Amino acid sequence: MHLAYLDAGSGSLIVQAVVGGVAGAAVAAKLYWRRLVARFRRQPTDHG
Amino acid sequence: MGIPESVRVEPGSFRDPANRVFHAGAEVLRALDETAAADWRALAGTEFFPALMAAGRICRTEQVEPGGPLPESGRPWAAVLRHERIPFVAHPYEWSFSMLRDAALLHLEILRAALPAGFTTKDGSAYNLQWRGADPVFIDVGSFTPVRDGEPWAGYRQFCQTLLYPLLLQAHLGLDFQPLLRARVDGIEPEQMRRIFGGTRRLLPGVPTHVHLHGAMQRRNSGATTADVRSQLRAAGYSRELALATVRGLEKLVRRLDHRPGASHWADYQRTCGYTGQDRAAKEQFVATAVTGEPELVLDLGANDGRYARLAARHARYVVAVEQDPAVVDELYRALRAEREQRILPLVMDLADPSPGGGWRGVERAGFTPRAARADVTLALALVHHLAIGRNVPLPEVVDCLAGWCAPGGRLVVEFVDPADPMAARLLANKPDGLFPDYHRERFERLLAERGRVERRLELPSGTRTLYQVVVGG
Numbered sequence: 001m002h003l004a005y006l007d008a009g010s011g012s013l014i015v016q017a018v019v020g021g022v023a024g025a026a027v028a029a030k031l032y033w034r035r036l037v038a039r040f041r042r043q044p045t046d047h048g
Numbered sequence: 049m050g051i052p053e054s055v056r057v058e059p060g061s062f063r064d065p066a067n068r069v070f071h072a073g074a075e076v077l078r079a080l081d082e083t084a085a086a087d088w089r090a091l092a093g094t095e096f097f098p099a100l101m102a103a104g105r106i107c108r109t110e111q112v113e114p115g116g117p118l119p120e121s122g123r124p125w126a127a128v129l130r131h132e133r134i135p136f137v138a139h140p141y142e143w144s145f146s147m148l149r150d151a152a153l154l155h156l157e158i159l160r161a162a163l164p165a166g167f168t169t170k171d172g173s174a175y176n177l178q179w180r181g182a183d184p185v186f187i188d189v190g191s192f193t194p195v196r197d198g199e200p201w202a203g204y205r206q207f208c209q210t211l212l213y214p215l216l217l218q219a220h221l222g223l224d225f226q227p228l229l230r231a232r233v234d235g236i237e238p239e240q241m242r243r244i245f246g247g248t249r250r251l252l253p254g255v256p257t258h259v260h261l262h263g264a265m266q267r268r269n270s271g272a273t274t275a276d277v278r279s280q281l282r283a284a285g286y287s288r289e290l291a292l293a294t295v296r297g298l299e300k301l302v303r304r305l306d307h308r309p310g311a312s313h314w315a316d317y318q319r320t321c322g323y324t325g326q327d328r329a330a331k332e333q334f335v336a337t338a339v340t341g342e343p344e345l346v347l348d349l350g351a352n353d354g355r356y357a358r359l360a361a362r363h364a365r366y367v368v369a370v371e372q373d374p375a376v377v378d379e380l381y382r383a384l385r386a387e388r389e390q391r392i393l394p395l396v397m398d399l400a401d402p403s404p405g406g407g408w409r410g411v412e413r414a415g416f417t418p419r420a421a422r423a424d425v426t427l428a429l430a431l432v433h434h435l436a437i438g439r440n441v442p443l444p445e446v447v448d449c450l451a452g453w454c455a456p457g458g459r460l461v462v463e464f465v466d467p468a469d470p471m472a473a474r475l476l477a478n479k480p481d482g483l484f485p486d487y488h489r490e491r492f493e494r495l496l497a498e499r500g501r502v503e504r505r506l507e508l509p510s511g512t513r514t515l516y517q518v519v520v521g522g
Contacts, residue, residue, distance in 0.1 A: 006064075010266070010274050010276075011264075013204075013274060014269060014277060015257070016201060017286055019258065019297055020294045024294070027284045027290065030284040030285060
């Protein structure tokens with residue numbers, strides 16, 4: 001398994017999707033959408 | 049192949065523990081651990097890597113059988129590579145704008161060739177690049193690694209900090225990037241760039257995305273690990289094609305960045321410096337004689353438009369032309385690049401403030417003095433008065449310093465400009481009368497004689513300038 005020796009930076013990884021044109025922006029949007037959905041899905045279990 | 053006794057670890061190669069560079073005599077070796085050795089074998093079997101190496105874009109590299117063990121750093125070495133030797137290592141803060149731009153474009157070109165072949169680079173640093181004269185070359189062969197689908201470039205942040213941001217600062221704002229890169233080995237942070245590029249400047253090409261969005265994303269994702277973000281991006285459909293599109297976008301942006309400064313004082317120096325035709329002919333003859341015998345390395349200190357560096361290159365294997373004015377160096381670089389000159393390296397440096405050692409313990413990036421100390425011939429033409437009068441450096445210190453920028457037994461070719469000379473008089477006019485009582489030719493000659501053997505001496509026809517050829521320590 002190849003591990004990067006360098007801390008690539010989380011934000012620096014995501015921004016590369018955004019600068020990769022329309023398709024890249026769609027990937028970034030999907031990533032954020034999934035994060036949002038995951039947050040709402042987690043909430044009921046937090047309370048119950 | 050036998051490993052000579054004098055194996056020395058390259059102090060700038062510790063960041064990636066998978067490989068390490070050593071100097072064994074005149075050879076440059078790179079030891080690889082098991083994983084890096086497997087990567088190397090895969091890399092050597094690709095089409096793009098040998099092609100780029102043959103084209104001179106990547107430094108010539110071959111696997112060798114070491115005759116003896118190389119010092120280990122906690123892990124056994126599985127393979128050893130031998131690299132082509134770079135004639136004079138130069139740091140990005142010693143490059144001009146066009147040099148940094150061409151280096152950035154070469155890095156991107158290599159990445160664009162590597163990605164379709166299933167490879168990427170682990171990092172994106174300006175320090176991955178060096179020079180053969182005016183020709184950039186990628187030296188970090190240990191940086192190539194197989195790309196995993198769905199992963200963006202790990203070197204993007206480093207590319208921004210050490211290559212793209214300095215270029216944006218110079219191209220958009222006319223700000224010299226060299227002092228910033230010299231001060232910070234890791235380059236300029238997105239957060240600093242956001243502050244500089246406020247207001248309407250935030251709309252300049254490349255700034256909204258690579259500076260502002262990049263900085264904002266870093267802040268918002270500071271709690272997320274890169275491993276999490278990588279898997280999220282993969283799940284969201286990030287592809288190798290997208291990685292390629294990013295590289296192409298960066299290339300397009302860097303190509304658009306340009307910086308053509310207005311005329312500086314030094315840019316016009318050859319016309320305004322007050323030499324007569326006779327003086328110039330005599331000086332050229334003197335210098336031409338001093339550089340015969342095919343010296344390995346000649347330094348031209350205060351090179352200006354490179355007239356004497358070019359003259360030296362007719363005889364020498366390699367010439368480093370050091371000049372303070374970034375605009376003059378940039379012009380010289382562009383001319384040399386157009387001529388495909390591979391034996392003259394132009395560098396930006398103020399010789400009254402030469403590059404110190406930088407990075408970890410001040411040795412990760414070698415200072416100018418240890419690099420210059422192996423020059424076979426050092427030219428210091430029309431330089432001493434600028435240091436001694438213009439910068440108030442005591443004359444004995446100037447002579448000591450010049451002698452130290454030359455190998456023991458090497459030749460120092462130095463010009464002394466009399467206080468009566470129009471150029472020296474102009475410098476003296478800005479200083480109080482009587483400030484430099486020791487600045488005269490007899491004193492200078494005594495100092496030279498204390499530090500070496502004066503082989504030749506020539507007073508130029510105009511009578512206010514004298515040239516000396518000195519064997520240092522001889």
